[in-house]
Amino acid sequence: MSKVFHRTAKSLPVAVKGEGVWITDRAGRKYLDASSGGVGLTCLGFRHPRVVEAITRQASTLPFIHSSLFTTDPLEELADELVTNAPPGLEKAFFVSGGSEAIEAALMIAKQCAVVRGELRRNHVISRHKSFHGGTIATLGVGDFRVRKKLFEGFLPDTIKVSAPYEYREMRSGETDQMYGERLAKELEAAIGDAGPETILAFIAETVSGGGVGALSSPPGYFKRVREICDRHGIFLILDEVYCGLGRTGKLHACEAEGIVPDILVVAKGLAAGFAPIGAVLTKGRIHEEIKSFGGGFTHSGHTLSCVAALVVQRTVREEGLVENAEVQGNLLRRLLEERFGNHRYTGDIRGRGMMQAIEFVSDRNTKEPFDPEKGLAAKISQACLNEGLICWAMNGVVDGYRGDHVMLAPAFIVRPEEVHDIVDRLERGLDKALERV
Template identity: 35%
Template sequence: MSAKSAVLYRDLHKDPYTIAGASGLYLRLSDGRPIMDGSGGAAVSCIGHGDERVRQVIASQVTQLDYCHSLFFSCDPSENLSRTLIDSTSGNMARVFIVNSGSEAMDAALKLARQYYMELSPPQPQRTRFIARHGSYHGNTLGALGISGHKSRRSIYEPLLSPNVSHVSVCNAYRGPEEQETTEAYVERLARELDREIQRVNPATVCAFVAEPVVGAALGCVPSVPGYFKAMKAICDKYGVLLIFDEVMCGMGRTGTMHAWQQEDVIPDIQTIGKGLGGGYVPIAGLIAGHRVIETLDTGTGQYIHGQTYQAHPMVCAAALEVQRIIEEQDLVNRARDMGRVLETKLKAAFAAHPQVGNIRGRGLFWALEFVKDRETKESFDPALAVAMTIHNEGILQTPGIMLYPGTGSADGRKGDHIIIAPPYTITAEEVEMVVVAAQKAVDSAIKRLLQSRDKDMPRLNTIFPPVPEAPLNRPVLRPS
């Protein structure tokens, strides 16, 4: 155990690298080495690091108003940011609730969905259940984790999680369709599954169906097939069930439109947003509520029975508003779409024939590689090998270094390795090439090392990457021994 730090790191046995500074696409380690931030951290840094405009806005806001309690007061940054967000939905959504993290936003969404049914006339207090999808991840608070369907992230906390949640199959074009099943038939099968699950638990008890339009960290940038969300929305409408979209990772321009649902031609009742909202400059996330929900509260109690001490913090809202202004002024959402096409082309050129890359998938500047032991059978590697984390570590250690976001459980919730590439929307075509070349080097080096040492060095590998499938995933960078 480290004797140097008072921080409770995610790994008590290894300290993470220390970042001394950052600018644009690059992080700078304390030893001076530059690291290309090829994943924007966790798909967070949408305008790059160190933007001077955002820094100045933060400093200015602190001198004007540092804090106000939202139960009694409002402020211009909160009002202006919320208006900007509603306008970005073309008026299809109604109100915004600003919090500090995606997990908090999801908890707020669950509460709002429940309250919606209590505000109906007559109220429907029996509506207490939620349906989400296997392999999903919606946050780390007990409420958000309870909705999540990712086995490894849930398992240790299972006894604490709500029993009022069930899960249906995720829409995954790589692993979901049966042999020779058409896209239309696949969508119909998934729609029938949701219909049957709602009937099984009793339609009168279901509050909402929760899904990520493009699945993020848990499965690695998995988009839905055409027509899927329209079919899911039709089932929800059939039973009076709300549709909640979790866009904490895939939203705010990341997939090539400001909101991922704008590519699905489906408007959610409630939406959560996060990472790209503040671009990493401040901790911020939010809930966006649709007209149906807000009108019901408006004609009922006229209150949202939820609140947090730091919601709509003036400095946080001011910073996020400036990030959004930069995105609009520089047309960065369209740039994310265009550079995403460049990234897709280069990833497929580099990895389409790679024997251990089973799938290349994504949308906009949100792409992932899923790794397999056998491309024909889609068999995953043994989790004890920690393939995704090994690739991540190789990326950090090489020159030039690169940050690639690792994930596991993409096959069945425990097995299956992937890395996410999600650079800032400001990236150039030349920088895309650099990211892909560095990623290719990291993948080749890691796979070669793991395959060569799989047998003779397995005890050593298990020491560095202990196979603890019940533990939370995505551990931080590990220093080499």
């Protein structure tokens, strides 16, 4: 009997080995991983020799020293690597252990800066429906993961919520995507006006939403308007690229495609690609000039071994052209998904960018009626695909927190074209089995 306080009640296979995009369990069964370790992390696959060698070397010299006592070459070089390749104006990097800590640090840095400016009333955060920003008390409160939030009702801090972009269901007939983007921006502006601009600290959004709702991106022009609104009211724009950042969308930073630079950019998953836990907060140089140093922080901030892992991962991604490969293989994946599932009777929407693609399922394509959540379609898809030796991430809740099932595909950037074909073949067999049972 396991002594682990597992996060699921179902019994799990025991993973023993990974190689490329393949995982082997203790029974010797091989799985093709179309999810980068489940949640969009392992963009170099499971055993990249260059990273393994660098981690091994660092572990035998200096695995850790607290970042308030010493700086280290890996820490300095990683900050240099990230800032050099960051959107212009993002000039400093603070390191933590993962995405949630990074979001908390981003909010705290914004608040510390507002206090230095004497703007003490800026205590509200505006975030979007359908968002996920982490699993800690604060970040769960900032996001909109309703099933999980219900478990902690009354205990979480809250934010002002505005609509997320969701063209498939919420763009009105006769509306262009520009008009839709403008409507969403106006909603943000109205929310700021209602609360009082002087009380708003930050607006936080995922540039492209992650696995929880299946790769929702914003209409063209939306983020430019958001940038302009935040600037006008002195509100920090924080972009959460924990999932979609560092190459996942086929651009190093997803916000490049939007033509804007946030005040604070948060990255994590692809940073060390699962070789070590780490996240980073990139801030405008001006923020650093104002607050000089961050008053928060954690024991593992700037962890030496994690920094080495992240440094080598980022150099490898850059030197091996893997962002470009994410775009090329992502386009192939998208084309195959459209060919294979575009006319499927239960396909509602196929969407995404680069190496994050999703299919949303509906019980009726004309009415867009989602499946009854009681049918548990998402769980059936995950299991049926696993039975086909395919790991993918299926969830429900995109419509209203409970209804609406989708499957997310987010393979590693090193995936080969024949593996992309294999993913789609296995997905088709899994979906056929899951959908015949609903």
